[in-house]
Amino acid sequence: MVARSFAGGGSGVKPDVTFEDIGGQATAIKELKEALEFIKNQSDIQKLGIRPLKGILLTGPPGTGKTLLAKAAAGYTDAAFVTASGSEFIEMYAGVGAQRVRKIFQVARETSLRMGKNNSIIFIDEIEILGGKRGQITSHLEYDQTLNELLVQMDGLKVDDRVRVLLIAATNRVDMLDPALLRPGRFDRQVKVELPDREGRLEILKLHTRNKPLAGDVNLDAIARETFGFSGAHLESLANEAAILAMREKLRQVHHRHFHEAVDKVMMGDRLDRQPAPAELKRVAIHEAGHAFVSEHLRRGSVSTLTITPRGQALGYMRQTPEDDTYLYTRDYLENQVAVMLAGAVAEEMMLGGRSTGAGNDYLQATKTADQIINCGMSDLGVIDPEMLPRSLRYRTQKKILLAQEQRVRDFLEMKKKELGRVVDLLLEQEKISGHQLRSILDQETGCA
Numbered sequence: 216m217v218a219r220s221f222a223g224g225g226s227g228v229k230p231d232v233t234f235e236d237i238g239g240q241a242t243a244i245k246e247l248k249e250a251l252e253f254i255k256n257q258s259d260i261q262k263l264g265i266r267p268l269k270g271i272l273l274t275g276p277p278g279t280g281k282t283l284l285a286k287a288a289a290g291y292t293d294a295a296f297v298t299a300s301g302s303e304f305i306e307m308y309a310g311v312g313a314q315r316v317r318k319i320f321q322v323a324r325e326t327s328l329r330m331g332k333n334n335s336i337i338f339i340d341e342i343e344i345l346g347g348k349r350g351q352i353t354s355h356l357e358y359d360q361t362l363n364e365l366l367v368q369m370d371g372l373k374v375d376d377r378v379r380v381l382l383i384a385a386t387n388r389v390d391m392l393d394p395a396l397l398r399p400g401r402f403d404r405q406v407k408v409e410l411p412d413r414e415g416r417l418e419i420l421k422l423h424t425r426n427k428p429l430a431g432d433v434n435l436d437a438i439a440r441e442t443f444g445f446s447g448a449h450l451e452s453l454a455n456e457a458a459i460l461a462m463r464e465k466l467r468q469v470h471h472r473h474f475h476e477a478v479d480k481v482m483m484g485d486r487l488d489r490q491p492a493p494a495e496l497k498r499v500a501i502h503e504a505g506h507a508f509v510s511e512h513l514r515r516g517s518v519s520t521l522t523i524t525p526r527g528q529a530l531g532y533m534r535q536t537p538e539d540d541t542y543l544y545t546r547d548y549l550e551n552q553v554a555v556m557l558a559g560a561v562a563e564e565m566m567l568g569g570r571s572t573g574a575g576n577d578y579l580q581a582t583k584t585a586d587q588i589i590n591c592g593m594s595d596l597g598v599i600d601p602e603m604l605p606r607s608l609r610y611r612t613q614k615k616i617l618l619a620q621e622q623r624v625r626d627f628l629e630m631k632k633k634e635l636g637r638v639v640d641l642l643l644e645q646e647k648i649s650g651h652q653l654r655s656i657l658d659q660e661t662g663c664a
C-alpha cells in the first residue's frame with residue numbers, strides 16, 4: 216500500500232501535531248502558514264481567479280522537522296493527511312511507479328471524502344528519489360514515467376475540485392530535482408527548514424523535556440549552547456537518552472549531568488565495553504590531552520569534556536563548546552582549529568616518541584580545513600578559482616599551512632610538557648575530565664588560582 220494515513224492505519228485520524236509542537240522554526244512556520252492561507256481562504260482565491268497552490272517544497276537537512284511541519288499543516292488546514300516516501304514509488308517494473316502516483320492522489324481524495332473534509336494533504340518525503348532529473352538513469356525509463364505521472368497529477372489539480380489536494384514534499388537534495396518540478400504551477404512555494412540556532416535548540420529542548428521531571432540543576436541554556444549543529448531529531452534523542460541515564464541510576468528526576476553525558480552519546484555513539492590495553496589507553500590520554508591543551512590555550516573555556524571512554528568509532532575524544540553559533544570563519548579561527556586537530560599527534564610524538572594511526576581522522580579534518588582556507592581566498596595565494604588551481608600548488612599551500620600550525624603546536628606543548636603529564640595521569644585515573652576541572656589544573660600550574 217503506497218499511502219498510509221497518519222497514526223498507523225487509522226485512516227481518518229487527524230494528525231495530532233500542531234505548529235506549537237515545533238521548535239526553532241519560526242521563519243519556516245511563518246512562510247508555511249502564509250502559503251496555507253491559499254487553502255484556508257478558498258472563496259476569496261476563487262473570486263479573484265487565483266490558481267490553486269499545488270505544491271510546497273520543504274528543503275533542509277535531515278531531522279529538522281519537515282515531517283512535523285507537514286503534519287501540522289494538515290491540522291491547520293483541517294485536511295486529511297496521506298503520506299509516502301519517494302522510495303515507495305520506485306520499482307524495477309515499468310509503469311508501477313506511475314500507477315502508485317495515481318493511487319496516492321486517489322487515496323487522498325477518498326480519505327478526505329470519507330472524513331467529510333474539503334482538503335487533503337499528500338506528504339512525500341525524499342521526493343528526490345522520485346523527482347530526480349529526468350534522463351539521468353539511462354538503464355530504464357521507469358523513473359521518468361513516475362515523475363511524468365506526478366507532473367500530470369499536479370497539473371490536473373483544480374481550484375473547484377470537490378476535494379482540494381495539496382502536495383507537500385520534503386528533500387535535502389533540492390539540487391537533484393528535475394527543473395520541471397520547480398517551475399511555477401508545480402512546487403511554487405519553497406520553504407527552507409534549517410538547523411536550529413541556539414535559541415531554537417533551547418525551544419526544542421524545552422518541548423522535549425515537557426514530559427520529563429527535571430532536577431533543579433538542569434541548565435537547558437547551557438545544553439543548547441553545547442549542541443551547535445544538532446537537529447531537532449538529535450535534540451529529541453538527547454532528551455530521551457538523558458532520561459534513560461537517570462532511570463539507570465534509579466533516580467526520579469533527570470539531572471544536568473545526564474544531559475551532559477547524553478550529548479556524548481548522541482554525538483559519538485554508544486559506550487563500548489571494549490577496554491584498550493594500558494599502553495594504548497595512555498596513548499589515547501596523551502592524544503586527547505594534547506587536543507585539549509591547545510584548544511584551551513587558543514580559546515579559554517572551549518573544552519567541554521575530555522575522555523578516554525571508547526564510544527562509537529572513537530577510543531577517546533575531546534569535546535569543544537562553541538562560544539556562540541558561528542556561521543562565518545576567519546583565517547585565524549580556521550588556523551586555530553587546524554592547530555587543535557594536529558595537537559593530538561604532536562603530543563603523542565613528544566611524549567611517546569612516535570605517532571599512531573589514531574590521528575588519521577584528525578589529519579583528514581585538518582587538510583579539509585586548510586582547503587577551506589585556500590578555497591575562500593584566505594591563503595597566501597589570495598583569491599583563486601578552486602577549479603583552476605593546479606593540484607601540486609594546492610598541495611604545497613596546504614602543506615605550508617599544516618606545517619606552520621604543527622610547529623606552533625609543538626612549541627607550545629614543549630613548554631607545557633610537565634602539566635600535560637599531570638593531566639594525562641588524572642585522565643587515566645578518572646577516565647573523564649570536565650572542562651572546568653581542566654581549567655582549574657591549568658590555573659594552578661600557572662599560579663592563577
Ligand code: ATP
Nearest residue numbers: 236237238277278279280281282283419447448451
Ligand atoms: P528527514 O529529512 O530525515 O525525513 P525531517 O526533517 O522530516 O527528517 P522529522 O521527521 O520531522 O524530521 O523529525 C524527526 C523527529 O525529531 C520528530 O519526531 C521530533 O521528535 C524531532 N524534531 C525534529 N525537528 C524538530 C523541531 N523543530 N521541534 C521539535 N522536535 C523536532
